[in-house]
Amino acid sequence: MASTTSLSLLFTLMLVSLCIVLCAAGNFNQDFQITWGDGRAKILNNNNLLTLSLDKASGSGFQSKNEYLYGKIDMQLKLVPGNSAGTVTAYYLSSKGSNWDEIDFEFLGNLSGDPYILHTNVFSQGKGNREQQFYLWFDPTSDFHTYSILWNPQHIVFSVDGTPIREFKNLELIGVPFPKNQAMRIYSSLWNADNWATRGGLIKTDWSKAPFTASYRNFNANACVWSNGKSSCKSNSPNSTSSTWLRQELDTSGQQRLRWVQKNYMIYNYCVDKKRFPQGLPLECTRF
Numbered sequence: 223m224a225s226t227t228s229l230s231l232l233f234t235l236m237l238v239s240l241c242i243v244l245c246a247a248g249n250f251n252q253d254f255q256i257t258w259g260d261g262r263a264k265i266l267n268n269n270n271l272l273t274l275s276l277d278k279a280s281g282s283g284f285q286s287k288n289e290y291l292y293g294k295i296d297m298q299l300k301l302v303p304g305n306s307a308g309t310v311t312a313y314y315l316s317s318k319g320s321n322w323d324e325i326d327f328e329f330l331g332n333l334s335g336d337p338y339i340l341h342t343n344v345f346s347q348g349k350g351n352r353e354q355q356f357y358l359w360f361d362p363t364s365d366f367h368t369y370s371i372l373w374n375p376q377h378i379v380f381s382v383d384g385t386p387i388r389e390f391k392n393l394e395l396i397g398v399p400f401p402k403n404q405a406m407r408i409y410s411s412l413w414n415a416d417n418w419a420t421r422g423g424l425i426k427t428d429w430s431k432a433p434f435t436a437s438y439r440n441f442n443a444n445a446c447v448w449s450n451g452k453s454s455c456k457s458n459s460p461n462s463t464s465s466t467w468l469r470q471e472l473d474t475s476g477q478q479r480l481r482w483v484q485k486n487y488m489i490y491n492y493c494v495d496k497k498r499f500p501q502g503l504p505l506e507c508t509r510f
């Protein structure tokens with residue numbers, strides 16, 4: 223009896239130490255640092271879970287330790303449940319300086335049962351104004367879902383659970399600047415934006431429901447890490463040598479799914495907003 227107990231204890235210890243080795247791959251402490259929020263952002267569950275929270279006094283945020291120049295970056299998010307009106311969970315890549323590049327996901331909260339808006343934007347050399355907004359085909363607060371950014375020399379693709387929702391092509395040939403020589407960090411924050419976020423600012427944050435919490439897990443970056451003026455591209459996938467993401471295009475099925483999302487779930491597209499651009503639509507909108 224005693225030996226069975228000690229054997230199973232030994233086995234448990236072996237599993238635990240194996241987890242310390244394996245579970246450490248892609249852990250939050252290694253890849254991210256909490257940047258603000260005075261204790262409102264937390265890394266939990268053996269570094270496998272990160273939570274941001276927001277109350278009346280403050281929101282919170284984190285950023286990646288690495289800077290990236292191209293990559294396929296996946297994160298699972300579970301958004302603020304219940305009445306999240308007025309809250310914004312921002313998850314984006316950004317470089318620095320006045321000519322910065324940026325690739326944005328922003329999740330605009332809502333009253334219980336009313337749909338979140340997934341807001342996206344792309345800045346190149348300091349110029350944005352490229353908003354596209356979507357409803358989601360699931361409740362993003364009831365479980366974790368994967369939000370991905372593929373950024374390579376050909377295009378930027380935003381995906382949700384592997385379904386592409388937006389493509390920003392490299393159209394430098396027709397004079398549209400494309401993010402390609404400024405490294406970007408990953409940033410995320412949960413903050414109050416009830417002056418515009420929900421129904422254009424009509425619905426305010428209900429602070430009696432605070433604190434509001436968003437959760438993150440399963441970060442994975444197949445990416446080129448920028449450090450000391452050099453880029454080193456690594457991949458965690460079995461196909462590491464080929465870095466397929468660096469050349470990845472949308473295949474036929476990806477294009478079909480992109481069209482399905484844009485037809486059924488897109489609620490705002492700057493590319494068709496002629497009132498906003500009386501001088502003519504942005505150049506990239508003339509080519510699809």
Ligand SMILES: *[C@@H]1O[C@H](CO)[C@@H](O)[C@H](O)[C@H]1NC(C)=O
Nearest residue numbers: 330331332336337339420421
């Ligand atoms: C919130 O719900 C309203 C009513 O369904 C909807 O018009 C709006 O787009 C939703 N999302 C946000 C962020 O306002």
Ligand SMILES: *[C@@H]1O[C@H](CO)[C@@H](O)[C@H](O)[C@H]1NC(C)=O
Nearest residue numbers: 459460461462463464465466
């Ligand atoms: C590597 O990539 C090729 C081509 O995309 C694919 O057929 C193969 O299954 C991949 N191998 C592994 C181990 O994922």
